[in-house]
Structure formats: structure tokens, C-alpha cells
Amino acid sequence: MTHASLRSLPPPLGRPSRRGLLRGAAGLGAAVALGGSAACGSAASLAGGDRRIQFWNLFSGGDGANMRGMLDRFRAEFPGIEVEDTTLAWGDRYYTKLAMAGAGGRAPDVGILHLGRLAGFAPGRLLDPIDTGLLAEAGVRREDFNATLWDRATIGGELYGLPLDIHPSTMFYNRAACEPAGLLDAEGRLTELNGTEQFLDALDAVREVIGQSPLGWNALMPGECWWTFVGLYAQTGGSILSEDGTELALDDDRAEEVLAFMARLVADEYAIPGQDLVGYFVNGGGFVLFGNWLLVDFRTAGLDFGARPYPTLFGTPATQAESHILVLPHQEGRSGAADEAAHTLIAWLVRNSLSWAEASHVPAYLPILEHPDYLAMEPQSEYRGAMDIAAFDPPAWFCGTSSRVQADVGVHLSAAAMGSVTPAEAVRDIRATLRSLLDTRNPFGEGTAS
Amino acid sequence: MTALAPAPAPPGAPETAPARRPGRSRLGRIMQHGGWFVAPFLVFYGVFLVWPLVSGLWYSLNETNLAGINTEFIGLDNYREALNDDQLWDSLGNTLTFTAMLTPLIVAVAFGLALLAHNIKHGKWFWRLAFFAPFLLPSAVLADLWRWLYEPDYGLFNNALNERVPWLLEGDWAMFSMVLATLWWTVGFSFLLYLAALQAIPDHLYEAAALDGAGPWQRMWHITVPMVRNITGLIVVLQILASLQVFDQIFLINEGGPNNETRPVVQYIIQQGFTGYRIGYASALSYIVFVLIVAVTLVRLWLVRKRTDEKGETR
Numbered sequence: 001m002t003h004a005s006l007r008s009l010p011p012p013l014g015r016p017s018r019r020g021l022l023r024g025a026a027g028l029g030a031a032v033a034l035g036g037s038a039a040c041g042s043a044a045s046l047a048g049g050d051r052r053i054q055f056w057n058l059f060s061g062g063d064g065a066n067m068r069g070m071l072d073r074f075r076a077e078f079p080g081i082e083v084e085d086t087t088l089a090w091g092d093r094y095y096t097k098l099a100m101a102g103a104g105g106r107a108p109d110v111g112i113l114h115l116g117r118l119a120g121f122a123p124g125r126l127l128d129p130i131d132t133g134l135l136a137e138a139g140v141r142r143e144d145f146n147a148t149l150w151d152r153a154t155i156g157g158e159l160y161g162l163p164l165d166i167h168p169s170t171m172f173y174n175r176a177a178c179e180p181a182g183l184l185d186a187e188g189r190l191t192e193l194n195g196t197e198q199f200l201d202a203l204d205a206v207r208e209v210i211g212q213s214p215l216g217w218n219a220l221m222p223g224e225c226w227w228t229f230v231g232l233y234a235q236t237g238g239s240i241l242s243e244d245g246t247e248l249a250l251d252d253d254r255a256e257e258v259l260a261f262m263a264r265l266v267a268d269e270y271a272i273p274g275q276d277l278v279g280y281f282v283n284g285g286g287f288v289l290f291g292n293w294l295l296v297d298f299r300t301a302g303l304d305f306g307a308r309p310y311p312t313l314f315g316t317p318a319t320q321a322e323s324h325i326l327v328l329p330h331q332e333g334r335s336g337a338a339d340e341a342a343h344t345l346i347a348w349l350v351r352n353s354l355s356w357a358e359a360s361h362v363p364a365y366l367p368i369l370e371h372p373d374y375l376a377m378e379p380q381s382e383y384r385g386a387m388d389i390a391a392f393d394p395p396a397w398f399c400g401t402s403s404r405v406q407a408d409v410g411v412h413l414s415a416a417a418m419g420s421v422t423p424a425e426a427v428r429d430i431r432a433t434l435r436s437l438l439d440t441r442n443p444f445g446e447g448t449a450s
Numbered sequence: 451m452t453a454l455a456p457a458p459a460p461p462g463a464p465e466t467a468p469a470r471r472p473g474r475s476r477l478g479r480i481m482q483h484g485g486w487f488v489a490p491f492l493v494f495y496g497v498f499l500v501w502p503l504v505s506g507l508w509y510s511l512n513e514t515n516l517a518g519i520n521t522e523f524i525g526l527d528n529y530r531e532a533l534n535d536d537q538l539w540d541s542l543g544n545t546l547t548f549t550a551m552l553t554p555l556i557v558a559v560a561f562g563l564a565l566l567a568h569n570i571k572h573g574k575w576f577w578r579l580a581f582f583a584p585f586l587l588p589s590a591v592l593a594d595l596w597r598w599l600y601e602p603d604y605g606l607f608n609n610a611l612n613e614r615v616p617w618l619l620e621g622d623w624a625m626f627s628m629v630l631a632t633l634w635w636t637v638g639f640s641f642l643l644y645l646a647a648l649q650a651i652p653d654h655l656y657e658a659a660a661l662d663g664a665g666p667w668q669r670m671w672h673i674t675v676p677m678v679r680n681i682t683g684l685i686v687v688l689q690i691l692a693s694l695q696v697f698d699q700i701f702l703i704n705e706g707g708p709n710n711e712t713r714p715v716v717q718y719i720i721q722q723g724f725t726g727y728r729i730g731y732a733s734a735l736s737y738i739v740f741v742l743i744v745a746v747t748l749v750r751l752w753l754v755r756k757r758t759d760e761k762g763e764t765r
Contacts, residue, residue: 092720092724092725093724095516095724096516096724099516099517099727100516100517100518102517103517103518103519120727122517122519125519125520126517126519212603213603220618220619220704220707220708221705221707222705222707272602272603272614273602273619273708274600274601274602274617274618274619275601275602275603275604276597276598276601276604279601279604280603280604283604398726402725403725403726404721404725404726407721407725408721411707411709411710414707414708414709415708415709418619418708418709420620420621420708420709421709440726440728441513443513443515443516443726443727443728444515444516444517444519444520444727445515445519445520
């Protein structure tokens with residue numbers, strides 16, 4: 001069995017030559033034929049499903065249109081591979097379907113997962129490992145990624161997710177509000193704000209300019225409080241759980257310090273909880289703390305704004321981030337041409353993620369992160385540094401996007417931020433919640449023992 | 451609550467039939483008496499109600515996860531954990547508070563609106579439509595609409611009041627806001643039931659009372675209210691059952707916040723089962739809530755029966 005099809009992948013960024021394309025298609029055809037004869041596959045499997053890839057994703061907004069556009073380009077470049085993409089509703093429902101499909105061994109060939117969810121998704125049982133050899137042949141290697149990111153997707157020595165992007169917590173700033181406050185440099189970018197006092201001073205200055213609360217940040221939402229806490233607590237140099245995700249490592253003093261700061265944002269009316277963030281920013285708001293994807297809404301509204309990672313308020317630069325990873329949901333007997341085509345697809349997607357970055361996510365593939373066309377994207381490239389300071393969720397089964405930890409710990413964070421409990425009380429509640437989550441058996445069981 | 455309904459075999463059939471047709475099997479006799487007509491329903495009833503009920507019970511005795519892998523039998527451990535789970539009782543308390551606040555409001559407001567629409571001279575159709583229309587909205591639309599109304603700075607309410615009322619920001623206010631939004635949304639249905647009941651009251655009762663010198667309030671208390679009593683009972687039961695299952699509008703408006711103070715028990719079950727993958731534990735929680743709802747229904751049935759019995763004696 002050769003990997004001819006992958007060797008003949010087109011160069012990452014330029015459009016493929018016609019000859020390359022033809023060779024690729026021919027190679028694939030040969031691979032299918034070889035695979036079929038080598039495995040003594042039935043005629044039906046040869047003629048039918050082999051080069052058809054099912055791809056499940058959860059991109060429904062602006063990034064959904066972007067992904068469909070990328071898949072159309074892939075289809076044009078690889079006429080031999082038929083990609084059938086299904087967009088499912090985001091959140092619990094997506095994970096429910098993916099888990100059940102993986103459990104039955106009849107999963108789609110390729111899926112999308114949030115990196116934070118990987119530890120709880122039974123890698124090895126519900127997910128199949130990615131063949132890094134095949135990826136390398138397609139020109140995708142560990143060196144092409146931020147090492148922390150790649151290693152977080154590696155469990156028990158096997159790669160289970162190929163990072164497509166990261167989507168960090170971002171601070172959006174309104175130029176019209178920041179300029180009169182003297183917060184912009186010559187290039188119109190926000191000056192560095194270090195430490196909580198400097199940050200609050202800047203907020204006060206902006207409040208003077210705009211005559212309303214200077215910060216859009218919704219302390220009412222547990223998930224948003226979780227993101228903020230993960231980022232700011234990482235800035236103190238602490239970690240919430242031990243490195244293997246099995247022990248509590250929370251430092252009470254540091255956590256209280258961060259919570260007291262979050263509570264101050266609300267108590268001193270820097271941020272009004274319950275605010276619709278887009279509504280706030282469109283109505284002349286100063287700053288917004290939220291995930292980078294709000295960029296699409298702000299741009300649609302025609303605002304003049306910039307976006308950067310969280311300012312460094314507690315010493316060490318860090319900003320919370322999640323990542324979309326491409327995964328191979330578990331299939332009985334995943335092998336042969338379909339498997340190779342799946343690897344072809346995921347390698348192609350990360351290598352061609354320039355257009356993905358337009359929808360605001362930070363590309364994980366470093367050659368794209370340094371690509372001139374990406375650097376020219378404003379304000380996307382302004383927060384590209386988030387890649388080096390990304391603080392991910394702890395590696396435990398109950399973490400990740402819209403997970404138990406976001407709801408259960410987030411609610412205590414929100415209570416502290418809203419001032420209904422003191423930071424010390426909140427830390428006690430957070431400890432109790434984390435301990436009970438740690439004491440709960442990982443529902444899908446430990447991953448790699450399949 | 452359909453689970454409580456008796457098995458839909460035709461009652462009495464087995465007792466009367468054997469004497470007439472001793473040769474036929476029991477099943478054959480049932481089929482003879484309309485069984486085929488009931489069969490399609492029975493299939494659905496079995497597949498979508500009985501089977502899930504039974505398998506849910508089985509799940510609750512296991513450490514079952516969403517994917518159904520690595521399952522382990524653990525007996526009553528899930529129930530033991532649930533009884534000590536403060537979050538269950540908190541969220542159940544929220545559901546009960548919501549029910550206790552909403553049910554009397556719905557009855558009173560629906561009755562008031564029905565009286566208005568019934569007695570108004572002009573544009574009856576318009577009032578009926580206006581009061582009933584919100585009931586037709588999907589919960590997502592309702593949630594979006596009210597979230598904007600409650601918005602702290604740009605919301606219609608706070609702008610009109612020129613004050614920053616913490617509609618969704620403080621626990622008690624948030625529960626009240628949920629009740630208010632739900633009242634607006636669902637009152638139309640009860641309103642319609644009351645309207646039908648009002649139209650069914652014969653005019654001659656009012657005429658006779660007026661002749662005897664009864665004023666408008668007396669006519670209302672002594673004729674209208676007693677005449678719609680059955681409908682009131684029906685609305686109360688339907689409303690209690692619907693409120694105990696409240697989930698979507700609260701989740702969509704506020705995710706059960708702030709500080710989980712409006713989180714209904716259904717949301718907690720979903721969080722355990724689908725966010726946390728623990729279907730076994732979520733099933734155990736569901737069964738506990740199920741038993742409580744059944745208990746409420748039985749108490750209600752018992753009260754009604756008692757009242758009708760008392761009435762029978764006094765007559």
C-alpha cells in the first residue's frame with residue numbers, strides 16, 4: 001500500500017498546477033485500486049464508499065460559509081474524493097451525536113472537536129488516532145504547530161486531533177473612544193496596559209470620553225466568567241488542576257485576587273452585566289471582552305475597531321483560548337483509501353486555512369500564521385500573538401467548550417463577579433465543585449484502553 | 451403523565467366476551483373488539499413511552515454514559531448520590547417557586563382577560579387575537595424578545611422607567627421576570643378556555659339574578675365564578691404540569707442564572723445527562739422528579755374527588 005496520493009499533494013498555498021492535479025487524481029485512483037486488491041475488498045466497497053468522506057462539523061455562522069467554501073475548493077482540487085459535509089447544531093447536541101456515532105463504530109470519517117473536550121471524549125475508544133506518517137507525507141508535521149497546542153492534542157503518544165485554529169479571548173477596542181483618551185499609538189493600536197491599575201485608569205479615561213460604562217463584559221454568564229478566569233488566573237502563574245488533570249492545584253490567594261478584580265469591574269460599573277455585547281459596542285461602547293468571533297458582527301456593523309489578546313493584568317501574559325481540532329471519530333476497521341482520503345482532507349484544510357482565518361479564528365498552522373496575506377488581515381493578525389500565550393482548559397473530562405466546568409464552576413465565578421458572594425466564599429465553592437467533579441468517574445471511561 | 455393512564459385495553463371485554471365466544475383466544479377476542487384500530491397507537495405507545503420508561507429505569511441503576519460504552523451496574527448508587535445532591539434540590543425548589551408564582555397569576559389574568567374580551571362591545575376579534583397571539587410564538591422568539599426588553603441599558607423597560615431595574619441580574623427579580631415573560635407567552639391558552647366557558651353560561655341566569663336585584667359583582671361571584679369552576683380546575687392542573695416541566699424560556703433567556711437561582715430542575719437534568727455525559731445519573735434524577743410529579747397529580751385528583759364527594763353529601 002503506497003501513499004502516492006498524499007505525496008502528490010499540491011503545494012500548500014499556491015494553486016495546484018494542472019499536471020499536479022492530474023497526478024494526484026491518478027495517484028488516488030491507483031491507491032484505491034491497490035487498496036481494494038490488497039484487502040480483497042468487495043466490488044461494492046471499491047466502487048462505492050471508498051473515496052467518499054463524511055465530514056461532520058459544527059460551523060453554522062460566518063465560519064460555516066467559510067468552511068463550505070474551503071470544501072468546494074478541496075473538491076475542485078481532488079475530484080477523486082467525494083466530501084459529504086454535514087453541519088450540525090453547535091454544543092451538547094453535536095457532542096451527543098458524535099459520541100453515539102463513535103460508540104457504534106459507524107461514525108463519519110472526519111469530525112470537528114474542541115480541544116478542551118478531547119480528554120473527556122475517550123480518545124482511543126470514540127476517536128481513532130491520526131496517522132502522523134500520512135500527515136508528514138502531506139507536509140504537516142509537529143514543527144508546523146505551536147508545541148503546546150500539538151501536545152495537548154496528543155494523548156498516550158498518539159495524536160488524536162489536528163489543530164485547525166485557536167479562538168482566544170480577545171479585547172476589542174473602539175478607536176473612536178480610545179483615541180481621545182490617549183490610548184492609541186501612532187499606528188492606531190491600543191497601547192500596552194499592564195497591571196490592573198493601569199487597566200482601570202484606561203477604562204476611567206474611556207468612560208470620560210463616551211459617557212457610559214467603558215467595558216462590555218457579561219458577568220452574568222457562567223461561561224464567559226470561566227473564560228475570563230482561565231485567562232487571568234493563568235496570568236498569576238497558577239494552574240487550576242495538576243498537569244495530568246487529576247488533582248486540584250488551585251491557589252486560593254491568587255484565585256481570590258482575580259475574583260476580587262472581576263467583582264470590581266461590576267461593582268464600580270465598569271461593566272454592566274446582562275448587556276448585549278454587540279448592542280453595547282455598536283452603541284459607542286469602549287472595550288469588549290469576548291471570543292474573537294464577535295469580530296464578524298462588529299465588522300458587519302461597520303465599526304472602526306481593533307482587537308488584541310487580554311492585557312497582562314497579573315504579571316504573566318496569558319489569554320484564554322479554545323481550539324477546533326480535526327478528529328477521526330471511531331470506525332470499525334478504519335483503513336484503506338477512505339482513511340487516506342480523510343488524512344488528505346484534514347491536512348489540506350490546515351494547510352489552506354488562510355481563508356479560515358478571515359472568519360476571525362487564529363490559524364494553528366504556523367506557515368499560515370506567518371503568511372504575508374494573513375499578516376495583512378486587520379485586526380485578525382493583531383491578536384495572532386494569542387498563539388504563544390494561550391491558556392487552555394485543564395486537561396480533564398469535565399472541561400472544554402460548553403462543558404460541566406463552564407456551567408458548574410462558572411456559576412460561582414459569576415456569583416463572585418456579581419457581588420452576591422465574596423471572593424473567598426466563591427473560591428470555597430469552586431474548590432468543592434472541582435473536587436466533586438474530580439471524584440466523579442469519567443463517564444466515557446479512561447480513553448486509550450480500548 | 452400519560453404514563454399513568456391505564457393500559458388501553460378495552461375495559462370489560464374479557465369479562466363479557468368469554469360467555470359468548472368460548473372458542474376464541476383472549477387476544478383474538480380483543481382484536482375482534484377493535485384491537486386492530488388501537489394497534490397502531492399501541493405500537494407507538496410501546497416504542498416511544500413504555501420502552502423508554504423501562505430502559506430509563508435500567509439506565510438509572512447503571513453508571514450509563516451518553517455513548518453507552520464502559521457501562522457498569524451500580525444498583526442504587528445514583529439515587530443515593532441524588533438524595534445528597536444539593537443542586538438537585540435547589541433546582542427543584544426553583545421549579546416549584548416558578549410553578550407557585552405562575553399558576554395563580556395565569557388563572558387570575560386569563561380570567562380577567564376573558565371577562566374583558568367577553569363583555570367588550572367593539573372589536574371582539576381584535577382582543578381575542580391580541581391576547582392569544584403570543585401563545586403562537588416559539589420559545590426562541592419569546593426568549594429573544596424578552597431578553598431585549600429586559601436589557602439593562604438599552605432595554606425598553608428600563609428606558610421607559612428611566613431606571614436600571616435588575617430584571618435578570620438578581621435572583622428574585624430574575625425569577626419574577628421569567629414568570630412575567632411566561633405569563634405573557636402562555637396566558638392566551640387559558641384565556642381561550644375561559645372565554646369558551648363564559649360563552650357557555652346561559653344568559654337567563656344573569657337575567658333572573660338581575661331581576662332579583664343582584665348587582666354586577668354579585669352576579670360575577672355567584673354565577674360566573676361557580677359556572678367556570680370546572681374550567682378553573684382544568685387550567686390549574688394543566689398549568690401545574692406545564693410549569694413543573696419549565697425549561698426552554700428560562701434556559702434561553704438567562705441560562706438559569708444568576709447564580710443558578712432560576713435554573714429549573716429540567717435544566718439540571720440536561721446538564722448532567724448531556725453536558726456531563728452521565729445518562730445514568732440523569733435518569734435517576736428524572737425518576738425522582740417523575741415520582742414527585744405523580745405525587746402532585748395524585749394529591750390533586752384526591753382533592754377533586756373529595757370535593758365532589760362532599761358536594762354529593764350536602765345535596
